[in-house]
Amino acid sequence: ESSATRIEATETMRIGWTFMQRALNNARAVPTKIPETEGIHFIGGSDALEFVTDLPAYLGTGGLHAVGLGMEDDPDGEHKLLVLYRIPLGDYESSSEGEPEQLQQAILAEDVEELTIEYYGVDSKEDSDSEQAAWSTEWQYQKSLPILVKLLVTLAEGEAWPILVAHPHLGSGRQDDGLLDDE
Numbered sequence: 001e002s003s004a005t006r007i008e009a010t011e012t013m014r015i016g017w018t019f020m021q022r023a024l025n026n027a028r029a030v031p032t033k034i035p036e037t038e039g040i041h042f043i044g045g046s047d048a049l050e051f052v053t054d055l056p057a058y059l060g061t062g063g064l065h066a067v068g069l070g071m072e073d074d075p076d077g078e079h080k081l082l083v084l085y086r087i088p089l090g091d092y093e094s095s096s097e098g099e100p101e102q103l104q105q106a107i108l109a110e111d112v113e114e115l116t117i118e119y120y121g122v123d124s125k126e127d128s129d130s131e132q133a134a135w136s137t138e139w140q141y142q143k144s145l146p147i148l149v150k151l152l153v154t155l156a157e158g159e160a161w162p163i164l165v166a167h168p169h170l171g172s173g174r175q176d177d178g179l180l181d182d183e
Helices: 002-025 089-094
Strands: 042-044 049-055 063-073 080-088 104-121 134-136 148-155 164-166
Touching: 002 049, 002 080, 002 104, 002 148, 002 164, 063 089, 063 104, 080 089
Parallel strands: none
Antiparallel strands: 042 049, 049 063, 063 080, 080 104, 104 134, 104 148, 148 164
16 A cells, blocks of 8 residues: 555656646746736746746647646645646636636645755846856746756655756747847
8 A cells, every 4th residue: 555655656746747847848938917027927936936838738728828836735734735736828817816717736746845946047137247047046027938947846754856857948949939029
């Protein structure tokens, strides 16, 4: 029974990580819809992430979706849940309060100790003239997608999932989809 539970958890992790890598590789540089906020809809912190990606139709609803990954409190325990969510971009934009009807969530792991996310790229919001790419724990409303995104999950027992490294420009074949050109 213990082996079966472990195999199921490993399979859930593999499916979730494969989905995240594909979604990040297909991330799109869609301008944010937040009034008075410039940049693209890519909101990345050290322990949560939300971005726009093009999902295939075989997932039920293809097209542009807002996809997020983060941790939530486990109502039955002292640790956290690793939660993945997605919502069609049109429903995301039209929702005013509460959770939109098309929101789909999946628990990727229980008893999570830590989610660490890092972003590699050139910070377009910095006031410096540096064009040097670097690792950062935040990537929010930049003019372009990060070059790389690295995710690490540590479970409560100290066990770590394999590190996921994704290349957001890989799926599009373009640096920024031409949506945010400097004027």
